[in-house]
Amino acid sequence: MSRKTFGKVMPRALSHNLALMGEQIMLARKRRHLSMQDIADRATVTRLTVSKVEKGDPSVSMGIYARILYALNLEGDICLIAANDPLGRGLQDAEL
DSSP states (O other): OOOOOGGGOOOHHHHHHHHHHHHHHHHHHHHTTOOHHHHHHHHTSOHHHHHHHHHTOTTSOHHHHHHHHHHTTOGGGGGGTTTOOHHHHHHHHHHO
């Protein structure tokens, strides 16, 4: 019997966006002249986990991303997720 992989397949656009976010986190770390171990210590995670975040690994939990952003003093960026919703606002306006 074969295993179903429906929930494990990541759409290409999401993979790209996660990789981009990881790269942006890596660049923020480097601009601050911090090592992966520095961020790992501040976020109370392993260096391997920081590496996975910087690669955009989808298996890393959202909480870990949040802790790493906090370690970089970028925790406010979390509030930007889904803040701009033109489709949703357009649908809401159409109902009015």
